[in-house]
Amino acid sequence: MVIEALKKENVDVIFGYPGGAVLNLYDQLYDADIRHIMTRHEQAAVHAADGYARATGRPGVVFATSGPGATNLVTGIATAYMDSVPLVLITGQVSSPLIGTDAFQEADIFGITLPITKHNYLVTELADLPRIMKEAFYLAASGRCGPVLIDLPKDIQQAEGEFRYPKTVQIPGYNPTYDGHLGQINRAIKALARAKKPVLYAGGGVVSSGAHELLLELAERTETPVTTTLMGLSAFPGCHPLSLGMLGMHGTYWANIAVNEADLLIAIGARFDDRVTGKINRFAQGAKIVHIDIDPAEIGKNIRVDVPIVGDVKRVLTELLKKTEAKQHPEWLARIEELKNCAPLVYCQEPEGELLPQFVIESIYRETKGEAVITTEVGQHQMWTAQYYKFKNLRSLASSGGLGTMGYGFPASLGAQLGRPEEIVFCIAGDGSFQMNSQELATAVNYNIPVKVAIINNQYLGMVRQWQQIFFRRRYSSVALEKGPDFVKLAEAYGAVGLRAEKAAEVAVVIRQAMAIPGPVVLDFRVRAEENVFPMVPPNCPTCEMIRGDEE
Amino acid sequence: MKYVLAVLVENKPGVLVRVAGLFARRGFNIESLAVGKTVDPAISRMTIEVEADEKTLEQVVKQLNKLINILRISNLTHEPSVNRELVMIKVKANATNRAEIQQIVETFRAKIVDVSLHSVIIEITGNEEKLEAILLLLSHYGILETVRTGKIALLRGSKVIKNGEVKENDKDVL
Ligand SMILES: Cc1ncc(C[n+]2csc(CCOP(=O)(O)OP(=O)(O)O)c2C)c(N)n1
Numbered sequence: 001m002v003i004e005a006l007k008k009e010n011v012d013v014i015f016g017y018p019g020g021a022v023l024n025l026y027d028q029l030y031d032a033d034i035r036h037i038m039t040r041h042e043q044a045a046v047h048a049a050d051g052y053a054r055a056t057g058r059p060g061v062v063f064a065t066s067g068p069g070a071t072n073l074v075t076g077i078a079t080a081y082m083d084s085v086p087l088v089l090i091t092g093q094v095s096s097p098l099i100g101t102d103a104f105q106e107a108d109i110f111g112i113t114l115p116i117t118k119h120n121y122l123v124t125e126l127a128d129l130p131r132i133m134k135e136a137f138y139l140a141a142s143g144r145c146g147p148v149l150i151d152l153p154k155d156i157q158q159a160e161g162e163f164r165y166p167k168t169v170q171i172p173g174y175n176p177t178y179d180g181h182l183g184q185i186n187r188a189i190k191a192l193a194r195a196k197k198p199v200l201y202a203g204g205g206v207v208s209s210g211a212h213e214l215l216l217e218l219a220e221r222t223e224t225p226v227t228t229t230l231m232g233l234s235a236f237p238g239c240h241p242l243s244l245g246m247l248g249m250h251g252t253y254w255a256n257i258a259v260n261e262a263d264l265l266i267a268i269g270a271r272f273d274d275r276v277t278g279k280i281n282r283f284a285q286g287a288k289i290v291h292i293d294i295d296p297a298e299i300g301k302n303i304r305v306d307v308p309i310v311g312d313v314k315r316v317l318t319e320l321l322k323k324t325e326a327k328q329h330p331e332w333l334a335r336i337e338e339l340k341n342c343a344p345l346v347y348c349q350e351p352e353g354e355l356l357p358q359f360v361i362e363s364i365y366r367e368t369k370g371e372a373v374i375t376t377e378v379g380q381h382q383m384w385t386a387q388y389y390k391f392k393n394l395r396s397l398a399s400s401g402g403l404g405t406m407g408y409g410f411p412a413s414l415g416a417q418l419g420r421p422e423e424i425v426f427c428i429a430g431d432g433s434f435q436m437n438s439q440e441l442a443t444a445v446n447y448n449i450p451v452k453v454a455i456i457n458n459q460y461l462g463m464v465r466q467w468q469q470i471f472f473r474r475r476y477s478s479v480a481l482e483k484g485p486d487f488v489k490l491a492e493a494y495g496a497v498g499l500r501a502e503k504a505a506e507v508a509v510v511i512r513q514a515m516a517i518p519g520p521v522v523l524d525f526r527v528r529a530e531e532n533v534f535p536m537v538p539p540n541c542p543t544c545e546m547i548r549g550d551e552e
Numbered sequence: 553m554k555y556v557l558a559v560l561v562e563n564k565p566g567v568l569v570r571v572a573g574l575f576a577r578r579g580f581n582i583e584s585l586a587v588g589k590t591v592d593p594a595i596s597r598m599t600i601e602v603e604a605d606e607k608t609l610e611q612v613v614k615q616l617n618k619l620i621n622i623l624r625i626s627n628l629t630h631e632p633s634v635n636r637e638l639v640m641i642k643v644k645a646n647a648t649n650r651a652e653i654q655q656i657v658e659t660f661r662a663k664i665v666d667v668s669l670h671s672v673i674i675e676i677t678g679n680e681e682k683l684e685a686i687l688l689l690l691s692h693y694g695i696l697e698t699v700r701t702g703k704i705a706l707l708r709g710s711k712v713i714k715n716g717e718v719k720e721n722d723k724d725v726l
């Protein structure tokens with residue numbers, strides 16, 4: 001029944017791991033024509049499904065067994081929940097009569113995942129199953145997207161019954177608002193017409209709503225610069241003259257100052273996260289704030305909002321553009337140009353000197369022409385990716401923003417590659433993070449998923465080391481990784497290709513080599529150990545107070 | 553300040569946990585919570601009393617609204633409504649002061665529902681002031697145990713809650 005429902009939902013790939021409580025499900029998979037990717041850890045299965053979902057916009061599907069299988073999903077579910085990624089997860093559960101008896105491999109995954117799912121179900125009757133499946137897919141991928149979990153006891157998997165998949169869903173307590181309030185939209189239009197120093201602040205909502213073209217149109221028509229969050233990077237072309245790049249803790253100097261000087265800030269599908277705002281009561285102090293979001297609970301949660309617009313970003317922007325008139329802001333743009341010149345993103349790669357991480361990432365950008373699908377792990381390399389890779393296409397970045405999950409990027413790249421088989425997929429990884437799910441090299445080789453893992457190998461948990469350097473007087477506590485492993489050998493042990501670059505001149509060569517190989521490749525970039533990410537807003541400081549470099 | 557919310561929820565397993573968990577994890581304070589079925593057995597009604605400032609209350613309501621099993625939330629705080637709570641109080645009592653206690657009970661229009669050699673159980677329904685008043689008085693005799701149902705509230709007159717709004721009654725009342 002589950003498999004039939006998945007077919008009705010046009011699911012083409014499932015990520016999962018078998019076990020006692022899902023034997024029946026896996027038996028049905030045996031001759032079903034849906035692809036199943038067996039990862040080497042359930043956490044990786046969720047991240048892979050999440051990468052698939054972010055890269056395609058379609059919900060990712062995960063199977064896992066009861067007990068430890070289900071609890072291994074937790075980090076992945078929380079990651080997807082924080083970043084509003086649509087997933088449908090199906091876990092086996094012990095047979096209904098055994099529930100609550102501490103049976104073998106019983107875990108209350110319904111209870112455990114209550115706070116990290118958009119909704120979850122424990123199926124108690126076979127008759128409910130088709131409806132629940134239908135609802136799960138609908139809930140996951142509508143409104144503000146998110147993970148939905150279905151816990152399915154073994155006896156219900158075994159039971160036979162007539163399968164009638166409902167055509168429609170009726171969930172009385174769930175009615176997302178898609179159309180924005182016209183009065184508020186008009187107020188936003190007026191505010192934009194009056195503004196002298198407007199900034200658009202775009203988040204992941206623009207990506208999930210597919211509103212990138214409308215955002216571009218709005219920016220160009222009103223000559224308004226656009227800054228994005230980490231989640232929103234692929235929503236606006238990074239090399240567009242109106243792009244300010246990312247804002248926030250490791251955002252560009254000019255994006256943060258522009259927001260600080262703005263008289264109008266239009267937040268679109270973003271949620272004023274503390275990594276973006278810094279000290280919240282000093283954020284965009286001089287600006288009128290328009291907030292467009294599909295989730296009413298986000299509006300007014302962290303910051304006072306002058307013009308609240310609840311609705312789907314795409315629909316709201318469509319409406320907004322109907323009456324928005326063309327405008328120029330030569331002075332404002334000149335001011336931004338001035339800011340850009342006064343603190344550009346720079347690094348100085350000596351041809352024979354130590355390899356710099358920024359240079360490696362910029363080289364990946366150059367070699368892929370900004371056309372690759374990128375996933376990242378979490379740490380310095382993630383922030384350098386945000387700064388130096390200029391994203392061009394929608395859904396070309398999958399990175400754990402809200403939860404900041406190390407171990408996300410590599411499995412996510414497998415899912416992204418399966419969802420976008422024709423494209424080049426790079427995972428930009430840290431040497432620490434990669435080791436959290438490096439066992440997935442077996443999956444990559446097993447299914448020949450040709451991802452390129454670029455390890456920015458600084459021999460440190462670099463981001464933590466940077467904080468210890470700056471805020472704890474260089475007392476480096478448990479951050480060194482110099483004892484390896486040898487990532488080239490590791491790749492080879494799994495049957496993948498491993499390549500290494502230690503000098504600037506080798507970087508482009510190995511990247512090209514990797515792209516020419518039709519299978520998974522691990523690239524070990526030996527970079528300078530104590531390089532830091534700048535600019536940096538110290539925690540709880542206003543975003544205009546940035547540390548701009550090591551000398552400060 | 554204290555707010556009173558009437559929340560209609562689908563009568564499904566786990567709904568109470570969802571509500572309680574949401575309050576706990578977002579740091580909202582529940583003063584009291586009472587649940588029971590409505591005329592429609594598929595729907596339950598919760599009365600939740602929340603201690604919050606206005607901004608927090610807004611978040612409480614918005615976050616509750618995101619729970620899929622929640623149907624309607626209405627804020628009864630500023631609506632004319634009848635608020636009641638039932639309390640049972642076990643008080644130390646003996647032959648010498650039982651009559652005195654009986655008098656207090658009558659004055660408050662409460663009831664003695666159980667008598668033993670050394671104690672009585674008093675049942676009383678009322679709003680907060682009334683309950684606090686009797687509890688204070690009875691504390692002189694020694695309160696052994698109390699149990700409270702939590703506040704329940706209903707709009708006065710023929711007004712009902714429909715679609716989360718307060719409306720004049722028409723046919724289908726829950
Ligand atoms: C699962 C998990 N554990 C711990 C952390 C805390 N943390 C954030 S960044 C970081 C270091 C990451 O090191 P690495 O992957 O080598 O990346 P680098 O910063 O060196 O580029 C750590 C430990 C985290 N984000 N996720």
Ligand SMILES: [Mg+2]
Pocket residue numbers: 379430431432456457458459460461462
């Ligand atoms: Mg590192």
